[in-house]
Amino acid sequence: MNYDKKKYKIWDWKSPVILHWIINPGLVINELILGQTIPKVMLIEREGSKPFYQRSFVPCPHCGTLHSGLKWSSQNKTAFKNWFGYYCENCKGIIPPQRNLTSLIIIILTFPIWGWFRKSIRQSWLDKQPARYMNLNLEIPEKKNTTKNWLKSGLFFGIFMYVTMTIIFPLIEQKEVTQKSLLIGLPLWLICGLGWGYTMKVWMNKKGKINKASNKVLQ
Ligand SMILES: [Zn+2]
Secondary structure (H helix, E strand, O other): OOOOOOOEEEEOOOOHHHHHHHHOOOHHHHHHHHOOOOEOOEEEEOEOOOOHHHHEEEEOOOOOOEEEOOOOOHHHOOOOOOOOOEEOOOOOOEEOEOOOHHHHHHHHHOHHHHHHHHHHHHHHHHHHHHHHOOOOOOOOOOOOOOHHHHHHHHHHHHHHHHHHHHHHHHHHOOOOOOHHHHHHHHHHHHHHHHHHHHHHHHHHHOOOEOOHHHHHHHO
């Protein structure tokens, strides 16, 4: 599809956020178990004083609708359970998800197990979707991006990655969990987590470029 490149910055697999989604193996838990997902393409409005989420859009490749980035969020209870992608309530289609590399491998390897039920699982998931999008709130709650919040989400992400990478993954691979790896992993993932939390905070608060002409109209 062609998007207005002047109006929107186009995010695809080459953008840091989506690329991170692809390569970080820990996100396999988010994707396959929690059903958290990211679309293949996102559009970010270049201009405007609104914060990031209100300038981000998810285009539906089937009907062309630009959905607000806030449609799939925890405030709407729609951030999870999107195993097949984002549901477009306009055309009842599914906006294809960008798969995480590790989950893609797992999906392919386990295909003989779930492949038989694919259609029925997908259909029952699809049947549940319309009800989830009845009462959406596309406004950002005021206090969202405080320091406490980014510290909390950074710490949470760090601890989540720590447990996944130093305990769960070695156990799956039947490797030993050593005291050394536990000790090294802790500061490493805490720093990564806090860095992630902070980057997200900066991103989310980032305002679009102000176009002087349109700004006057807005005021
Ligand atoms: Zn659509």
